[in-house]
Amino acid sequence: MLLRSGILTSSEGEAVAVDNATALSGFVFVCEHASSTLPASAGTLGLSAEALSSHIAWDPGALAVGKMLATKLDGTLVHQRFSRLLYDCNRPPESPAAMPEKSEIYEIPGNRDLTPAERYARTAAFYVPFHDQVSREIARVVESGRQPVVVTVHSFTPVYFGKQREVEIGVLHDADSRLADAMLDASSGGAYRVERNSPYGPEDGVTHSLRLHAIPYGHPNVMIEVRNDLISNTVDQEIMADHLAALIVKAIDVVGTA
Numbered sequence: 323m324l325l326r327s328g329i330l331t332s333s334e335g336e337a338v339a340v341d342n343a344t345a346l347s348g349f350v351f352v353c354e355h356a357s358s359t360l361p362a363s364a365g366t367l368g369l370s371a372e373a374l375s376s377h378i379a380w381d382p383g384a385l386a387v388g389k390m391l392a393t394k395l396d397g398t399l400v401h402q403r404f405s406r407l408l409y410d411c412n413r414p415p416e417s418p419a420a421m422p423e424k425s426e427i428y429e430i431p432g433n434r435d436l437t438p439a440e441r442y443a444r445t446a447a448f449y450v451p452f453h454d455q456v457s458r459e460i461a462r463v464v465e466s467g468r469q470p471v472v473v474t475v476h477s478f479t480p481v482y483f484g485k486q487r488e489v490e491i492g493v494l495h496d497a498d499s500r501l502a503d504a505m506l507d508a509s510s511g512g513a514y515r516v517e518r519n520s521p522y523g524p525e526d527g528v529t530h531s532l533r534l535h536a537i538p539y540g541h542p543n544v545m546i547e548v549r550n551d552l553i554s555n556t557v558d559q560e561i562m563a564d565h566l567a568a569l570i571v572k573a574i575d576v577v578g579t580a
């Protein structure tokens with residue numbers, strides 16, 4: 323049976339999942355690109371198996387690191403259960419990148435010439451419930467008298483358009499750089515090559531979730547991008563999550579929220 327969106331079946335379940343919903347800290351972790359799963363109704367979007375498992379479909383390793391961070395810092399994690407190829411939840415509906423016809427070197431035939439009804443159905447199926455859930459989790463923190471801290475967790479491909487990327491961890495921010503500044507300060511001299519607004523920045527439209535959920539309300543926020551070759555197995559994911567958790571804790575001490 324198709325759910326009301328006409329995209330997901332009831333056996334495929336909800337678009338959004340929440341981990342650690344009873345967390346006691348103010349951290350709300352967000353993973354928009356957690357999954358490469360396509361619902362049956364989407365077919366393959368005309369893509370090869372290689373493209374469907376590549377970074378254009380999801381952020382490899384990001385969900386695992388997000389879950390570890392939520393556990394280590396007693397935060398909540400909201401994650402999307404389906405591929406960003408259908409809807410990129412870190413983009414608003416009016417953005418061409420929300421349902422991209424092309425991603426890096428890959429054409430996406432199944433996203434070509436979408437009708438307004440198709441665009442609306444995808445928005446209703448993936449984007450709206452996702453951001454409603456993030457809003458609810460932030461509201462729960464506020465109602466409990468704590469200060470929400472919004473941290474989005476991503477990974478990026480080491481090779482983009484054939485070019486090797488040297489940055490290992492990107493600390494990204496938009497207009498409110500408090501948490502990012504403190505994380506960058508805490509990173510200096512550390513084990514990884516950490517850069518501000520790299521390999522993307524707000525000019526690339528990647529701070530949508532921060533702009534939607536944190537900046538208008540003054541909630542400290544940051545977007546973390548980890549090069550995905552550094553988080554390709556559980557051992558490395560634990561090492562990275564420990565490193566990021568320590569950075570976040572140091573930064574929160576400076577920013578002065580919990």
Ligand SMILES: [Zn+2]
Nearest residue numbers: 355381476477
């Ligand atoms: Zn991402």
